[in-house]
Amino acid sequence: MTAPAKTIPIVRAEPSRAFEFISTKKDELIGWARKFSLFPYPFVTACCAMEFMAVSSTPYDTDRFGAALPRFSPRQSDLLMVVGTITHKQAPVLLKVYEQMCEPKWVMAFGACATSGGFYQNYAALDGIDKIIPVDVYIPGCPPRPETVIDGIMQLQERIARQQHPILTKEF
Amino acid sequence: MSDVLARVQAEMAAAAPDAALSHGVLVLPVAPAQLLEVVKRLKTGFGFDLFLDVTAVDWPGAPLRFEVVYHFYSTRDFVRVRVKTRVAEQDPTVDSLVPLYNSARFMERECHDMYGIVFRGNADLRPILLYEGFVGHPLRKDYPKRKEQPLVPYREGGS
Numbered sequence A: 001m002t003a004p005a006k007t008i009p010i011v012r013a014e015p016s017r018a019f020e021f022i023s024t025k026k027d028e029l030i031g032w033a034r035k036f037s038l039f040p041y042p043f044v045t046a047c048c049a050m051e052f053m054a055v056s057s058t059p060y061d062t063d064r065f066g067a068a069l070p071r072f073s074p075r076q077s078d079l080l081m082v083v084g085t086i087t088h089k090q091a092p093v094l095l096k097v098y099e100q101m102c103e104p105k106w107v108m109a110f111g112a113c114a115t116s117g118g119f120y121q122n123y124a125a126l127d128g129i130d131k132i133i134p135v136d137v138y139i140p141g142c143p144p145r146p147e148t149v150i151d152g153i154m155q156l157q158e159r160i161a162r163q164q165h166p167i168l169t170k171e172f
Numbered sequence B: 001m002s003d004v005l006a007r008v009q010a011e012m013a014a015a016a017p018d019a020a021l022s023h024g025v026l027v028l029p030v031a032p033a034q035l036l037e038v039v040k041r042l043k044t045g046f047g048f049d050l051f052l053d054v055t056a057v058d059w060p061g062a063p064l065r066f067e068v069v070y071h072f073y074s075t076r077d078f079v080r081v082r083v084k085t086r087v088a089e090q091d092p093t094v095d096s097l098v099p100l101y102n103s104a105r106f107m108e109r110e111c112h113d114m115y116g117i118v119f120r121g122n123a124d125l126r127p128i129l130l131y132e133g134f135v136g137h138p139l140r141k142d143y144p145k146r147k148e149q150p151l152v153p154y155r156e157g158g159s
């Protein structure tokens, strides 16, 4: 007769009732969730693009801040990153993209050109995107260093964490 | 001077008596009426098969205000020539090079945008770098430096 195989008994422990509930504020909870899931829409027009590539890929990696998954449809994105010079000819396109984004949405002016027009002061260039759309965070530099961009993302995250996040809007 | 350029200069002596070498480029100043003929000869007779660019220079106050400047390159002999012609402000018209070089279609549009040169024979002079509704020619010296023509109305206040 063979001895019965040894089995490891399954112990069904009574679940602990400790830490089953936490209390927080709705705005803090939603802000915390939103600040780590920023889907950027890169509106990339000029030389700042090189720095955008540097900051979004391996060595710097904006994914650490939950902001690395670019969406190329404005309807799926939360953060409009305007990277580079915006000309008057392009301004209507930028405005249309901004208007197509769903709430909540934030805008980053990446680099001197998007912030103020940079050194372009002429018939062709728009003097900063805040002439046509509201901007939440400005990143200085021509082009900005990746550290500066990351700092900008973190400042935006703080801002989102402190914001109110209405669940029901007036239109709803 | 390379052989080819010397031969070009000799042959064009009638049309461009002031031809001279400048930094290795043969410069041929010609009258607008002779432009098409000279360029045709350069293309068919000397192998200048690549049309590099057309642009203009604004000389405010000069009797012939605009100088239209063309560059050609020979992919056979690796040399360049520059052809210049001058037109007056009242009638800044030159012949189009579209019959000789198809690429002239686009380059002439740009020159028309920026300087208002009219290319007789180019049927499509719509804006290519500027936009519909832009008034004036921004690279003319009398275009105000800070004059902008926004397409989108500016927001009140700022961010």
Ligand code: SF4
Binding pocket: A046, A047, A048, A049, A083, A084, A085, A111, A112, A113, A114, A118, A141, A142, A143, A144
């Ligand atoms: S800020 Fe500088 S690097 Fe960035 S788009 Fe403008 S000119 Fe280029």
